[in-house]
Amino acid sequence: MYNLDINIAHEILNWLIGLVGHIPLPLAGVGGGIEAKESVDIAATIKFTLVFIAGVGAIFGFGLAFAAKKFSVQMDPRIEQVRDVLAGAQCGACGFAGCQQYAEAVVANAEVKPSLCTPAGKHAAEIISALTGKKAVAMEPVYSRIMCQGDCKKSIKKFKYEGVRDCRAAVLAGGGDKSCAYGCLGYGTCASVCPFDAIHMNEFDLPVVDIKKCTGCRKCAEACPKKVIEILPGSKGVLVACHSKDKGAATRKNCQVGCIACGMCVKVCPFEAPSITDNVSKINLDKCRMCGLCATKCPTHAIVDMLLPRGKAVITESKCIGCNMCMKVCPVNAASGELKKPHTIDAARCIGCGICVAKCPKQAIDGTFNAQEVFEKAAQKKQSA
Known part of the structure; x- marks a missing residue:
């Protein structure tokens, strides 16, 4: 059986060699004939080896070329x-x-x-x-929003962390060194992963987003172990910058600017946008009209208004019929006037919420920014940057 296997292998090799030169292969081993030679022709051996390798390479090359042509996929230029x-x-x-x-x-x-x-x-x-061949539709710019204001001056820590300055590394040490389990750790992971250099750490170890550079790519949000970064439309600038689910007393103890779920925003909002869930205020951005009234009333300043400065309401006297509607809806009593006589707006009191603009039956009030104007200004600012 052993001799038979050798003979079969010999026949196969002779057939392969025959493809590249018909050079006979000497038999060796049990049952095989042995041709003894006094010397070996090195040049002939090298030549044979090169011819053999070239032949095998040519066969595989032609095979690969055929397969590439046969199974190629045409790509749209x-x-x-x-x-x-x-x-x-x-x-x-x-x-x-x-x-x-x-x-x-x-x-x-x-x-x-x-x-x-x-x-x-x-x-x-x-x-x-x-x-x-598609229609170009303008997309509202989106930005990274830091949903925490608890920097090193406004929040407290439970221990001193001395490891690698990376939030992902710091969170491995007991969930991080901050007393608030939901707050930004401040070690700059978001800044290090941003491919556009749009995030920098301020002097109090809190990230600051440069909206001129931010593209809303979400890399910072994905890298943040505390999930305090959200990607939101540029026009949605009135936000509860706190994710703490601790009860009010615990939040106040851990952070000066945390949401204590007092419900003041719910009481003052004319559009029923805020609600209290899991001990923290949540603003429904679909309902929110960006008036900023909740931000002015929040006792801990946990709600931020990123649309500041706002325009002031101005009444066009020729259009005003003195219906008192602006006086009824103004949340800060900035509107005043006598019935059926032109009214006025106190610019010092006006917060630019735009509620009076929306409620005026004669459209006699203007001068405030609405969400669309804010979006357009943000888009213009990015294009000019």
């Missing part, structure tokens, strides 16, 4: 053109894994918008629209 105009940051702000994936999707899928690459800007969106 527009994909490469779209890829060239994208920012190339691989940030994921578009919702796809990377720029290549977005380029493929926006070309192949009619539902994928051409303006999702916010880092590339409006000009890139117009080019992609022209390449794909």
Whole structure:
């Protein structure tokens, strides 16, 4: 049996060699003939080896070339053109894994918008629209919002952390060194992962977002172990910057600017946007009109108004009929006047909430920013930056 196996192997090798030169292979082993030679021709051996390798390589090369042609997939040339105009940051702000994936999707899928690459800007969106035949729709800019104000001066710590200055490392040490289990640790992980240098740590170890650079790519939100970063539309600027679910007394003990669930925002909001859930106020952004009234009434200043400074309401006397509606709805008593006579607005008291603008039956009041105007201003600011 052993001799038979050797003979079969010998026949196979002779057949392969025959493809590249018909050079006979000497038999060796039990049952095999042995041809003894006094010397070996090194040059011939090397030549044979090279010819053999070249032949085998040629066979596999032709096979690979045939397979590549047979199973090749034609790629739409527009994909490469779209890829060239994208920012190339691989940030994921578009919702796809990377720029290549977005380029493929926006070309192949009619539902994928051409303006999702916010880092590339409006000009890139117009080019992609022209390449794909889609209509360019302006997208409201989104920004990272830090939902915590408890810096090192306004919050307390339960121990001194001396490890690696990274929030992900610090949280491994008993959940972090802050007494508030829900607060920002302040070790700059969000700043280190931001691909656009849009986040910096201030002098009190709290991250600050530069909206001129922020693209809303979500990398900071994904990296934050405490989940205190949210990606929100630019026009939604009145927010409860606190995630603490501790009871009011515990929150007040741990942080000066934490939400104590007092319910004041619920009482004063004319649009029923805030509600108290799990010992913390939540603002329904779909209901919120960004009047900022809750921010002015919050006793701990846990609610921030990022739309400041606001415009002041101004009454056009020629249009005013003196109906007293502005006086009835103004939450800070800034409107005054006699019935059926033109009214006035006290600019020192006016907070620019826009409630009187919305309620005036004659549209005699203007001068305040609404959400759309805020969005337009934010978009203009980013384009000019």
